[in-house]
Amino acid sequence: MSRPGRPAGPAGGRAAPPQPAPVDPAELVCIAEFAAPQGVRGLVRLRPFTEDPEAVADYGPLYDRTGTRAFRIRITGPHKVGLVVKVDGVDDRDAAAALTGTRLHVPRSALPAIEDDEETWYQADLIGLEVVDQAGAVVGRVRAVHDFGAGDILEIDRPGDRASMMLPFTRAYVPEVSVAAGRMVIDPPEGLE
Template identity: 50%
Template structure:
């Protein structure tokens, strides 16, 4: 399954009073996000043009957007996700490469072929990517770390990935038995 728009970054809080704002970039070279035109919201309804960008740490930029000249206008855009049309992005060259958007909708199977579920989302809470999976048996979504140890094989063409969930995923301990 392919997506027409690929998430490239998320606008953060205003930076100063002149309309600059933070931008978390998901491009390999964080500054390269400014090269993609047009950048749009998820619906493709609003376009954004980056006028200037500077790196402040690993994947965090401070940017100035066209038409955003003060802190109030910047604040309204906080948490806006920026997308680019897939055809503007470089093609995937290796079978081990893919865009995270390509994972959405893939079947998740155990090594023995047993259905685990379907990928709903790829999340990042700061400690690495997490796959949110709709269980094949129903119920609450399952969260799995997206690491080689837990997801040793991704088969985009085959529409599936192989997962080896950790034995314990809840993190909750059994309550101690009370002494009689």
């Protein structure tokens, strides 16, 4: 039973915040990941993938990869892996632990526009680009951009049965990226070709 003047809802008489409408997964860009619980009161460590770590709180609700589950966060402080956040509706360590590993996305339209300068792009823009060597021979297509902690790594699908190529995403190995042209030029180290 709810108290007079309070809406009926979950424990404590608080109404659950309304869920935003689902978002098309094809329109989502990954910007962060829940890392682990922080303490016992439902706080969560967040690993942001944005240039400005605190920008993750500026994009509105964050979505899971399906675009059907939304999360509203509030930054409570810094942490060595990124940030500590409070997630609406997450009030204990068990609920926080259940979020570990969940990648967080926003609709592409929520991100700031990028200047057309061929030096700036979102990692999501690189997925699917044709990859050629410096002689112009097709090497494959970008399958993913990974961040294992020491810098970005491109995963390149090669034609046929050949295994994917993993290449550090540095100017030395990737001297040219043209999102507008849909391709990148690579100069892989010997033995990696």
